[in-house]
Amino acid sequence: MTTALLRTSGELHARAREGRRAVVMTMGALHEGHATLIRTAREIAGPDGEVVVTVFVNPLQFGKGEDLDRYPRTLEADLKLAEQSGADAVFAPSVDEVYPGGEPQVRISAGPMGERLEGASRPGHFDGMLTVVAKLLHLTRPDIALYGQKDAQQLALIRRMVRDLNFGVEIVGVPTVREDDGLALSSRNRYLSPQERRTALALSQALFAGLDRHAAQEALRARAREVPATRARAEALSAIGESRAAADAHAVAKAVPGGPSAVRAAARLVLDEAARLNPPLQLDYLALVAPSDFTEVADDFTGEAVLAVAARVGTTRLIDNIPLTFGTFGAAS
Numbered sequence: 444m445t446t447a448l449l450r451t452s453g454e455l456h457a458r459a460r461e462g463r464r465a466v467v468m469t470m471g472a473l474h475e476g477h478a479t480l481i482r483t484a485r486e487i488a489g490p491d492g493e494v495v496v497t498v499f500v501n502p503l504q505f506g507k508g509e510d511l512d513r514y515p516r517t518l519e520a521d522l523k524l525a526e527q528s529g530a531d532a533v534f535a536p537s538v539d540e541v542y543p544g545g546e547p548q549v550r551i552s553a554g555p556m557g558e559r560l561e562g563a564s565r566p567g568h569f570d571g572m573l574t575v576v577a578k579l580l581h582l583t584r585p586d587i588a589l590y591g592q593k594d595a596q597q598l599a600l601i602r603r604m605v606r607d608l609n610f611g612v613e614i615v616g617v618p619t620v621r622e623d624d625g626l627a628l629s630s631r632n633r634y635l636s637p638q639e640r641r642t643a644l645a646l647s648q649a650l651f652a653g654l655d656r657h658a659a660q661e662a663l664r665a666r667a668r669e670v671p672a673t674r675a676r677a678e679a680l681s682a683i684g685e686s687r688a689a690a691d692a693h694a695v696a697k698a699v700p701g702g703p704s705a706v707r708a709a710a711r712l713v714l715d716e717a718a719r720l721n722p723p724l725q726l727d728y729l730a731l732v733a734p735s736d737f738t739e740v741a742d743d744f745t746g747e748a749v750l751a752v753a754a755r756v757g758t759t760r761l762i763d764n765i766p767l768t769f770g771t772f773g774a775a776s
Contacts, residue, residue: 446526449534452582455495458532462492466585467530468576471498472515472630476620478528480589483617485529487587496525497579498535503546503571515630534583541578550574553600559737560751561596561762564727572597573604580612588612593619593627595749595764599734619763621647627763634759642724643756645717649729650765653710653750657767660702703731703740703748703769710750717754727753727760731767745770 465484484494505511525533557569590598620628625647717724729752751764
């Protein structure tokens with residue numbers, strides 16, 4: 444199969460179409476994370492469907508001083524990876540094709556959720572992101588659109604826009620793809636020197652430290668609930684290494700499930716240590732939020748949450764996150 448390279452929406456609309464169309468939106472510089480999205484799209488679309496990969500570096504998503512000019516543009520390599528991963532077409536429009544009248548005067552507003560975390564660090568970023576996603580959804584007319592969970596806030600906002608504005612498209616989130624050392628795959632990883640990369644590993648290490656702390660606390664509560672007698676419960680807790688908790692098993696059994704504060708503290712400890720490395724990690728934010736609106740969760744929170752981090756290493760800004768579930772034994776990962 445040869446993957447077609449299309450430059451205009453007219454070329455895309457002229458293609459014969461039978462099954463469902465699945466779209467993967469990218470800014471190019473494709474890597475294995477994108478390949479996973481494309482392969483997942485291929486599976487969902489099936490042999491009779493069509494997979495379209497968009498490659499467009501959206502200027503509206505870059506604020507003053509950000510890396511629009513140096514953002515990697517590797518269309519030839521992108522086309523090859525898309526073809527190997529099962530894409531039928533790559534839609535790589537020009538800026539004039541997407542914004543024929545220049546920068547649009549009417550844009551999508553991300554609302555309050557778009558002003559938190561990434562939005563607070565990059566004002567206007569999510570307005571620009573949602574505007575181009577809305578335009579690309581109209582230009583490509585998909586049945587399904589797939590996005591990576593690494594950009595968790597972006598995914599949440601796209602889902603909200605599609606629901607609030609009645610877009611007739613199914614949104615699918617695909618789990619984060621990581622390199623062997625745990626670093627989340629990103630087109631910006633190529634900016635890191637070897638020393639910077641070692642520091643950057645603290646992002647994923649912090650998230651997994653929070654995950655481990657959460658799992659230990661959930662296991663502790665589950666064990667406490669299983670043993671009815673206070674003395675027996677204390678012995679059970681002591682047996683799994685929680686001697687302090689065993690001193691007051693009843694209090695532990697009544698404690699908040701999973702302890703959001705403890706999860707944050709475990710992750711921050713790793714980040715604080717990374718701030719003393721050379722080069723240092725410069726933390727932007729560490730947050731444990733509800734995926735519905737990206738507000739911080741309280742210590743009595745139950746349900747799905749996202750532990751998210753953003754930081755700079757040298758001149759490169761990186762983000763990462765991991766999902767957690769509070770109130771039930773175990774954690775999503």
